[in-house]
Amino acid sequence: MPRILIVEDDDRIRIALRLMFEGEGFVVDDAPTGEVGVALFNRMAADIAIVDIMLPAMTGFETCQALRAASDLPIVIVSARDDTADVVLGLESGADDYVTKPFVPEELLARVRAHLRRRPDKSAKAFALGNLHVIPDEGVVRHHDGTELHLTSTEFRLLTDLASANGKILSREDLLERVWGYDYFGDSRLVDVHIRRLRTKIEPDPSNPLYLVTVRGAGYKLVL
Amino acid sequence: MHRRSLRLRLLVTFGLGAFILSAFFASLTYLGIEHVLIGNQQRTDLNQSYANAALVRSTLYTSPPELPNLLNSIEKATASNVLIQTHNQWLSKSQGAVTQDVSQDVIDAADGGAATEQTLGVKGQEIFVVGLPIPSVETQFFEVFQLSTLSHTLGILLLVIGAGAILTTLMGISGGLWVTRRTVRPLERVSAAAALIAGGELTTRLVTDNTDREVQQLTDSFNAMVSQLVDRLERDARFASDVSHELRSPLTTLATSATVLSQHREELTPVAQQSLDLLVGDLSVFQSLVEDLLEIARSDAGAAPELIETVPALELVRQSVRSACQHHGIAAPPIEVADDVHDPLVNVDRRRFERVVSNLVDNAHQYAGGVVAIRISVKNATLVIDIDDTGPGVAPEEREQVFQRFFRGRAAHDRGVARGTGLGLALVRDHVRTFGGTITVEQSPEGGARFEISLPFKEGIDE
Numbered sequence: 001m002p003r004i005l006i007v008e009d010d011d012r013i014r015i016a017l018r019l020m021f022e023g024e025g026f027v028v029d030d031a032p033t034g035e036v037g038v039a040l041f042n043r044m045a046a047d048i049a050i051v052d053i054m055l056p057a058m059t060g061f062e063t064c065q066a067l068r069a070a071s072d073l074p075i076v077i078v079s080a081r082d083d084t085a086d087v088v089l090g091l092e093s094g095a096d097d098y099v100t101k102p103f104v105p106e107e108l109l110a111r112v113r114a115h116l117r118r119r120p121d122k123s124a125k126a127f128a129l130g131n132l133h134v135i136p137d138e139g140v141v142r143h144h145d146g147t148e149l150h151l152t153s154t155e156f157r158l159l160t161d162l163a164s165a166n167g168k169i170l171s172r173e174d175l176l177e178r179v180w181g182y183d184y185f186g187d188s189r190l191v192d193v194h195i196r197r198l199r200t201k202i203e204p205d206p207s208n209p210l211y212l213v214t215v216r217g218a219g220y221k222l223v224l
Numbered sequence: 225m226h227r228r229s230l231r232l233r234l235l236v237t238f239g240l241g242a243f244i245l246s247a248f249f250a251s252l253t254y255l256g257i258e259h260v261l262i263g264n265q266q267r268t269d270l271n272q273s274y275a276n277a278a279l280v281r282s283t284l285y286t287s288p289p290e291l292p293n294l295l296n297s298i299e300k301a302t303a304s305n306v307l308i309q310t311h312n313q314w315l316s317k318s319q320g321a322v323t324q325d326v327s328q329d330v331i332d333a334a335d336g337g338a339a340t341e342q343t344l345g346v347k348g349q350e351i352f353v354v355g356l357p358i359p360s361v362e363t364q365f366f367e368v369f370q371l372s373t374l375s376h377t378l379g380i381l382l383l384v385i386g387a388g389a390i391l392t393t394l395m396g397i398s399g400g401l402w403v404t405r406r407t408v409r410p411l412e413r414v415s416a417a418a419a420l421i422a423g424g425e426l427t428t429r430l431v432t433d434n435t436d437r438e439v440q441q442l443t444d445s446f447n448a449m450v451s452q453l454v455d456r457l458e459r460d461a462r463f464a465s466d467v468s469h470e471l472r473s474p475l476t477t478l479a480t481s482a483t484v485l486s487q488h489r490e491e492l493t494p495v496a497q498q499s500l501d502l503l504v505g506d507l508s509v510f511q512s513l514v515e516d517l518l519e520i521a522r523s524d525a526g527a528a529p530e531l532i533e534t535v536p537a538l539e540l541v542r543q544s545v546r547s548a549c550q551h552h553g554i555a556a557p558p559i560e561v562a563d564d565v566h567d568p569l570v571n572v573d574r575r576r577f578e579r580v581v582s583n584l585v586d587n588a589h590q591y592a593g594g595v596v597a598i599r600i601s602v603k604n605a606t607l608v609i610d611i612d613d614t615g616p617g618v619a620p621e622e623r624e625q626v627f628q629r630f631f632r633g634r635a636a637h638d639r640g641v642a643r644g645t646g647l648g649l650a651l652v653r654d655h656v657r658t659f660g661g662t663i664t665v666e667q668s669p670e671g672g673a674r675f676e677i678s679l680p681f682k683e684g685i686d687e
Contacts, residue, residue, distance in 0.1 A: 010473050016480035023487035080472070084531055102475040102511050105483040173543065187575050216536065 002116055005046035006030040007037035007063055008078070009055050017050070020105055021112075034058030038066045045071060048115055050108070052078045053090055061093040068094030072153045074115035078103065084189065091193040096154040097180065098190070114181035118153070124160045127224060129211050132202060136160050141202075154179060155198045162212070162222035171219035195220055230411070234404040235397065242396020246389040254385050258378055262343075262371065266352055269369045270341060272302055273354040277365040280308060284361045291316050298367075307366040309334075315363065325368045330355035334364035343371070350375060410439045414446055424657060426454045465521030468514050475514055479507050509645065516647035519579070520629070523654040531573040532659075536684060537607055538600065540570070544581035545598060552586055554594060562601035567684035570607060576655040581611075583648040584675050588613040590644060592672050606661075607681040612668035623665045627653040 004026045008014040011032070018028045029046055031037035034055050041049070049067055053060035064075055076097045077090040087098050096115065099108050124136035131144040139156060141149040151159065161178045162170060170178070172188040180190065195214075199206040211223050276298050283294045295306045295318035305321035307314065309331065314323060325344075333340040334355035342353045350371035358365050413430055420428040429450060432443040482504050489497055542559060549556040588595040592615020599610040618626055625631045630646040652675075656663045661679040668674035 010477070012477040013473060013480065016477045016484060019484040020480050020487070023484055080469075101472045102479060102514055104508070104511065105480045109483075171543070173547065187578070189575065218539065 001025060001027050002048065003027040003029065003044070003046040004112065005037060005041055005049040005067075007032075007034060007049065007055065007060070008052045009033065010052075020109070024109060034060065034063035034066070037063055038070075041067060041070065046073060048073055048112055049075045050078060050112070051075060051095070052080075053086060054080045061089055064090065064093035064095050068152065074118075074153070076108070076111060076115070087189060088193055091190070092197060094152065096152065111180075111182070118157065118179075118181055124164050127163055129202060129222075129224065130204070134159060134163065149201060151198070151201060154194060155201070158194055158198055159202070159222070162220065163224065165221070167221060167224065169215045169218045169221045174219065191220075231404050231408050234407065235400045238400025238403065239393060239397040242399070243389075243393040246392035246396075250385040250389040254378075254382055257381060261374055261378065265369075265371065265374050266341065266343070269304070269352055269367075270354055272304070272369075273356060273365070273367045276302070276306060276367060277356045277358055280306075280363070280365055281358045281361055284358075284363060292318075295321075303370065305368040307368070309364045309366065310362055321368065325351060326353055326355065326366045330366065331364065334366070406436070410436075410442060414442065417446070417450075421450060421453075426450075426457070461521055464517055468517040468521060471514050472518075475507075475511060479511060482507050513645040513647070516645045516651055519651055520647060520654060523576075523651065523658065531575070532571050533574065534569050534571055534682075535574060535577075537568040537570045537609075537679070537681060538565070540572070540574070540577060541581070541598065541600060541609060544578045545585065547578060548582035548585040551582060552589055554585070554589055557595040558597050560597055560599045562599070564602055565600055565607070568602070568607045568681040569684045570659065570679050570681050572659045572679075573655075576658065580652045580655045580677070583652050584611045587644075587648055587675075588615065588673070591615055592617075596668070596670050596672070602681075603678070606678040609677040609679070610668070611675040611677075612670055613672040613674075614668070614670045615672040617667055617671065617673045618665045626665060627663070 002025075004021050006014060006017050006021070006028060008017065008030070009032050014030050014032065018030050021028050029037075029040045029044065031040050034051075035058050037049070037051070038058075040046075051060050051063050051067070055063065058066075060077060064077065067073065067075055074097070075095045076099060077087075077093075077095040079086045079090060079098050079100045087100075090098055097111055099111065126133065126135045126137070128134070132149060133142045133144075135142065136156075139153075141151055141156070141159075143149055157179045158175065161175065172191040175191045176182045176188075179194075195212060196206070199209050199212050203209045203211060213221060213223055215221055279294060279298070280291070283290050291308065295308070295316060298304070298306050299318035299320055305318050305325070307317040307321045307323060307326055309315060312331075312335070317323065327342065327344065330340050330342050330353055334357045337357045337359060339357065340355045342355075344351050344353060352369040352371055354367045354369070356365040356367075357363075410432070417428050417430050429447050430443045432439060482500070485492075485500050486504060489500065492500060538561060545556055545559060585595055588611065592613035594613065595611055596614050597610075597612050599612065601608050601610070622631075627649050629650040631650075632646060653663050656677055656679075659679055661677055663675060663677050666674045666676060
């Protein structure tokens with residue numbers, strides 16, 4: 001049974017979410033604060049986390065960072081506002097996805113399922129990217145000197161999917177569908193922020209990308 | 225109703241006023257001077273006549289044959305013609321004299337022993353005729369003076385005064401222009417500022433470089449009014465936004481709990497199931513309403529400039545239509561691009577643009593049986609995106625109202641089942657405006673409604 005961590009300070013929403021996910025067959029850990037959430041996660045690692053951004057004391061962003069530091073689990077943030085700054089900051093804090101309140105519960109469920117369905121694509125071939133070696137079957141990226149470059153599972157997926165397109169351009173929608181497994185929801189910001197974050201990790205100069213290039217009006221492509 | 229222009233009225237008043245006044249004073253001056261000049265001339269002439277008559281008398285006494293010579297010499301000296309009559313017979317006259325110049329009235333008066341004078345207009349030239357009796361020799365003395373030299377002077381005077389009058393009128397008109405500018409310009413500024421504010425430029429304020437107290441007062445009260453209006457608008461927007469924010473958490477709980485109930489639907493009695501379905505249905509309307517209200521509140525707060533990016537329009541429209549149709553679970557309509565559209569670039573917030581297309585597609589789906597075609601063309605240097613349907617169309621009197629918040633058109637009433645939030649098209653217009661564009665609704669070639677979005681664009685590098 002998949003285990004889900006819910007960090008939400010509003011008691012009623014937390015209880016409703018717990019009931020809903022339990023009804024869908026999840027094992028639910030719920031926490032009213034970020035501190036409790038991180039402590040729960042350290043005791044028993046969840047498969048996926050839902051984190052509200054508006055938390056007392058330890059913020060949702062900090063909670064994301066703490067969880068991300070400990071694990072590659074998918075994190076979905078719940079943003080109070082559909083405020084781009086919040087969304088971007090949340091994604092930069094390590095979240096893989098976001099929903100805004102008031103969210104449609106079925107949509108949240110569908111997103112959580114999509115994240116859990118995702119498995120690293122082990123069939124992809126290994127490839128080199130400048131000084132980096134991307135090895136999909138091990139799920140790692142190594143520097144030339146053998147040290148490992150840490151990518152989250154979403155970032156890794158983004159990289160390998162772009163690579164398997166063999167230099168073809170992938171639109172933001174293509175990427176949403178391939179990487180996040182979404183048919184329609186999610187918006188292009190999700191892709192853009194992840195691309196940006198990936199660039200800071202793999203590009204020598206992230207503002208002038210050599211490998212992960214933007215094709216105006218079409219999407220992104222990986223130049224090998 | 226056709227309104228007279230204040231500018232024109234002021235100009236006409238000033239011009240006409242200056243003209244009437246200057247014409248009046250010019251006439252008065254001319255007539256006065258003419259009167260004085262002619263009076264003087266006639267007095268001089270009269271005195272001259274008495275002197276000449278005395279000369280004639282003494283000549284008739286002393287040596288009558290000398291008379292013609294005397295008359296000629298008088299004519300030379302005073303440039304007047306002299307005629308002498310005795311017993312109703314012309315005795316003599318100077319060379320240039322014409323007997324017709326002396327009227328019977330003058331002759332009769334002189335005959336009767338009275339001195340007369342008469343001004344006659346003969347052949348367009350004024351003459352002054354003096355008739356004097358010389359009783360001692362039973363003779364009448366007539367002298368005819370030409371007033372033409374005077375009329376020349378008067379002509380020049382008329383010219384000068386007339387020119388003065390015209391100049392005064394022109395000065396009146398230019399004074400009118402100045403006053404008009406000074407009076408009308410602040411009004412025009414107010415009107416332009418009001419138009420800007422009505423168009424959504426709420427930061428517009430009047431600035432004055434004019435130190436007139438009245439204009440300053442107008443400026444101050446106008447600006448105060450706009451500030452209060454903006455405050456009021458912001459309060460209203462904040463209120464809507466606050467309410468929506470407060471609704472979010474309970475709504476989330478409600479929606480999640482309803483989902484939990486749906487998970488246990490099978491355990492419910494048929495009555496409970498039915499009421500659950502009603503609950504779930506209206507919750508989703510409630511949810512859309514709150515989402516739309518929040519979106520409108522954000523839109524009222526203005527577009528975040530960092531979200532505006534330059535995007536190829538064709539690709540953007542295609543993507544937006546595709547995702548909107550996927551979202552609403554309907555087939556994507558054809559997109560027709562006019563031949564003169566190459567690679568237009570538009571400045572938009574991608575998410576908001578997608579929302580615009582999504583709402584319009586949804587609107588057509590709800591009320592008009594779906595979008596029949598999306599047509600892209602260039603009109604008057606703006607990019608025009610037409611979203612056409614084959615539905616009942618929008619009645620002309622509702623074409624502005626459909627974009628108002630919570631407006632329910634006939635179509636919405638006719639189809640009791642459809643339950644929109646009443647905010648979809650209002651949001652569309654708000655968003656289109658933040659991109660510097662406009663949206664109108666007309667009739668589509670298919671007879672339904674055509675929502676026409678016009679956006680400013682740049683031509684991209686055509687590949």
